[in-house]
Amino acid sequence: MTRENQPSLKQLQQMYRICISLTSMFVSIHLVCVDRRTGDLIIIAGEETQAAINQQGEVDYRD
Secondary structure, three states: OOHHHOOOHHHHHHHHHHHHHHHHOOOOEEEEEEOOOOOOEEEEEOOOEEEEEOOOOOEEEEO
């Protein structure tokens, strides 16, 4: 993995919070990856949960 594909510290902190919250509700996490085009950290979980975390750590929940 190259440096440009690595998540920022703020993204990692938000990812940790979201993953802890999801697993405490027994929601399966299916995918965590970095979108190469945008640099967003993407989380796909459960049947409907999708979250994108930008480089500044702001979370966008998508339907």
